[in-house]
Amino acid sequence: MSSLLLRGGWIVTQNAKREVVRGDVLVEDGRIAAVGEVRGGADESLDCADAVVLPGLINAHTHVANTLLRGLADDVPLEKMLEKAFAADALLTRRDVQIGALLGCVEMLKSGTTSFLDLFYWEDEVARAVREAGMRGFLAWTVLDKEYTTQRGVPVKNAAQFVRKHKAQRLVTPLVGLQGVYVCSEETYAAAKELAEGEDVKLHTHLSETRVEVYEHEKKTGMRPVEWLDKIGFLGPRLSAAHCVWVTIQEVRALAARGVAVAHCPVSNMKLASGGVAPLPEMFESGLAVGLATDSPLSNNGLDMFGDMKMCALLHKATRWDASVLPAQKVLDLATIDAAKAIGVDRDLGSVEVGKRADLVVVDFRRPHTTPFYPANLISHLVYSCRGGDVRATIVDGVVRVVNGRVLGIDEAEVLSRAQEVASELFG
Numbered sequence: 001m002s003s004l005l006l007r008g009g010w011i012v013t014q015n016a017k018r019e020v021v022r023g024d025v026l027v028e029d030g031r032i033a034a035v036g037e038v039r040g041g042a043d044e045s046l047d048c049a050d051a052v053v054l055p056g057l058i059n060a061h062t063h064v065a066n067t068l069l070r071g072l073a074d075d076v077p078l079e080k081m082l083e084k085a086f087a088a089d090a091l092l093t094r095r096d097v098q099i100g101a102l103l104g105c106v107e108m109l110k111s112g113t114t115s116f117l118d119l120f121y122w123e124d125e126v127a128r129a130v131r132e133a134g135m136r137g138f139l140a141w142t143v144l145d146k147e148y149t150t151q152r153g154v155p156v157k158n159a160a161q162f163v164r165k166h167k168a169q170r171l172v173t174p175l176v177g178l179q180g181v182y183v184c185s186e187e188t189y190a191a192a193k194e195l196a197e198g199e200d201v202k203l204h205t206h207l208s209e210t211r212v213e214v215y216e217h218e219k220k221t222g223m224r225p226v227e228w229l230d231k232i233g234f235l236g237p238r239l240s241a242a243h244c245v246w247v248t249i250q251e252v253r254a255l256a257a258r259g260v261a262v263a264h265c266p267v268s269n270m271k272l273a274s275g276g277v278a279p280l281p282e283m284f285e286s287g288l289a290v291g292l293a294t295d296s297p298l299s300n301n302g303l304d305m306f307g308d309m310k311m312c313a314l315l316h317k318a319t320r321w322d323a324s325v326l327p328a329q330k331v332l333d334l335a336t337i338d339a340a341k342a343i344g345v346d347r348d349l350g351s352v353e354v355g356k357r358a359d360l361v362v363v364d365f366r367r368p369h370t371t372p373f374y375p376a377n378l379i380s381h382l383v384y385s386c387r388g389g390d391v392r393a394t395i396v397d398g399v400v401r402v403v404n405g406r407v408l409g410i411d412e413a414e415v416l417s418r419a420q421e422v423a424s425e426l427f428g
């Protein structure tokens, strides 16, 4: 049995009472064994003085291999970005995807993200990167109509093969993904759902991201995307949907009634000028599970959840003319326990509690921008002051993956060089 002791920090537990306690966290065999004052030692220990220990951040929607496309489609709306993304995607080899994914994993681990939900094709390459980095990946193989895809073979068959091969792994959980109503027919949605039900895995899709998407879909079917997905029987508790920006209150209630979860991507929505703002307060009121997400490094352009927590809070305050909307505690929830709920893994992840998997982040508070700190402002600092670069250590499943800001087990310089080389050759 291996053990790890995080000694002497401020523990932001994110438990039901949202307790913050001063003390230690003991990890045994990948799970949290004790929280508070721990007597005795452990095989390995980390000094957490002047630091906050919190649950590993969970990114509820991204396309991690798109790190290679970073900075390739700035200052354009979604439709133009997708054109560029699909054209660039067509040039990538499996090896490129793996390098891009590994680069994304390094970036996430260093900025405190321990889990992410990814939507892409060639998720088997992303899975390889996830295992190499020792992160937790919820990986959705994208299904779309055959005429739109750059995948070889039939997308739903590719997804089936991926899901079957990657089930019951420790760090990789396969899902069935869909690009969105603009490239997926009713038959494609039905086939994806049948596959997910047959294999008992989750579903993930983009949904109602832009006004154009909603308008075009209404023109084609007479229904808004959420109404249409409800009519074809696609909505259900197995599904999490990214964006849901352009949704009416009736659609919010329909999503809630069907148990659909939402991945909120405020930075991506702002950068692509999606225009609307996802109605989070109404989603909370309706009881929807919502997780925070960065979306693609092409539309963000980073994977730093600390930056996105702050942006998320500011976006809703600014547009609602209400400074009390989305308080810091709620925003931190969106990146931890609520994101775990949105992915359906809150029994194991999302808080620092005995029995849960040990996905933990240690954030250094001995910094100019986090001084002064005391119990009453720790949560505020995490959301409004901290940056990914403040992460001192990251632990996934009880294994230390980042310490003193350095990634362990991966040659970071080598990953950066390879990514630089591939991208320069393709796009430089």
Ligand SMILES: [Zn+2]
Residues within 6 Å of the ligand: 061, 062, 063, 119, 206, 242, 295, 296
């Ligand atoms: Zn996306």
